[in-house]
Amino acid sequence: MSLAAPLLQARYGAHANALNVPDSPVLEHLLSHRSVRHFLPDALPEHTITTLVAAAQSAASSSNLQTWSVVAVQSQASRDRLADLAGHQAHIRTAPLLLVWLADLSRIARIAQYKGAQADGLPYLDTYLMAVIDAALAAQNAVVAAEALGLGTVYIGALRNQPEAVAEVVGTPEGVFPVFGLMVGHPDPARPAAxxxxxxxxxxxxxxxxxxxxxxxxxxxxxxxxxxxxxxxxxxxxxxxxxxxxxxxxxxxxxxxxxxxxxxxxxxxxxxx
Ligand SMILES: Cc1cc2nc3c(=O)[nH]c(=O)nc-3n(C[C@H](O)[C@H](O)[C@H](O)COP(=O)(O)O)c2cc1C
Structure with missing residues (x-):
């Protein structure tokens, strides 16, 4: 029996029997994903944020434009405020770290300004879409990295419920849009996710x-x-x-x-x- 079999069973039920997934620690890791919504309040190891960002920056990027940024929010006051703005989700208050992933076209706008160059491709829907795709790929790499460190994560799409107020909390300028959040913390072993x-x-x-x-x-x-x-x-x-x-x-x-x-x-x- 493949090592992935119980994971596939959990993911697909009886349909798992028809699937043949080779043994691989990376595949087992990916197939084990679950969102975590119950966290311990414990602080994260100091290397956590930079490790997650290194994983995130290792994701592919459309034309290597790297049109995303991330705000690491640890302050309890900011997380409390963002929880209020995002449907009062309790895990935003309890997990020690919220990563706010941003579609960021402001960097290229500034580069155009420094160089006195035009960047007339910036205002198009496709350029925004590229930034969102890049941010999502980066964030998902951070999820996989966090899980490799034994941490749990849950995305927070509800940050888009009140985007202007969220932008105020995290201080984003024109040309930067918070796409979603990601809570990171130690999963509470008393309330494991399936x-x-x-x-x-x-x-x-x-x-x-x-x-x-x-x-x-x-x-x-x-x-x-x-x-x-x-x-x-x-x-x-x-x-x-x-x-x-x-x-x-x-x-x-x-x-x-x-x-x-x-x-x-x-x-x-x-x-x-
Ligand atoms: C972009 C995105 C936004 C999400 N937003 C929220 C959210 O605001 N709150 C939440 O509890 N879960 C959120 N989730 C988690 C999904 O509910 C979860 O991934 C889905 O139910 C599948 O469960 P799993 O991740 O445990 O496999 C979001 C997931 C994604 C990808």
Whole structure:
């Protein structure tokens, strides 16, 4: 039996049997991912931030433009304020470190200014998208690195609920936009996180050409039942995944402030042409 087998079982249930994943410590590490929402208040080793940033900067970068930055927020007062702005999520207060990942076009704008050069490609949607993609790849490398250090993480997309107020807390200038946060800390061993099942590969993997399925079972297989039993095992309210995703995107109100993102981006100096 492959070393990854129990991890694949947790991720895919019965569908795991059809998968053949070679033994590799890196693959086991990746397949073991889970978001952590219960942290000890313990301080992090001093090398943590610079190690995570080294991993983050080792990610690929579109044209090596490196259009991201990160603010390491450790102060309790700032984390408390950001927790208030991001749906009062308790883990923002308890984990000792919040990394705020930024799409940062301001560095290139400054370089253009130093050199008296034009940078007319900056205001375009694709340039913003490049910055967001770069920030996400960097952050995910930091997640993998944190997990390698025995730490836990959880992303905080809710930082986009009130982006202007978040920008004030972390002091971002024009041309810089907080894309999401990432909590980092020591997982509380008394409340361990479990591996969350994912859609069967048949739902996400298309070979050669995209094929749209014709009904819910063809679309997601038995994933509703799998997630429902995961929720029950974790002591969370049981719910079908298909209902949760529809609720999450029911209407503009369900976006919890993020329906104004284009407006907030315009205000932060991203015309998105
Ligand atoms: C960009 C992004 C934003 C997220 N925002 C939040 C958040 O605000 N709060 C939270 O508790 N989890 C957040 N998550 C974590 C997801 O809920 C989690 O990754 C998903 O449920 C799958 O669970 P797993 O990471 O344990 O496999 C976010 C994840 C991503 C990728």
């Amino acid at each position: 591996i969350k099942p994912r859609l069967p590969q048949a739902a996400v993997l298309h070979r050669e050409r995209y094929t749209a399925p014709g009904n819910l079972i063809e679309e997601i297989g038995d994933y509703d039942a799998q997630l429902r039993s995961f929720q029950t095992r974790e002591g969370l309210p049981p719910a079908d995944w298909s209902d949760v995703v529809l609720e999450r995107l029911r209407d503009a109100h369900a976006l919890k402030g993020r329906h104004r993102l284009v407006e907030a981006l315009h205000g932060a100096g991203f015309p998105l042409r």
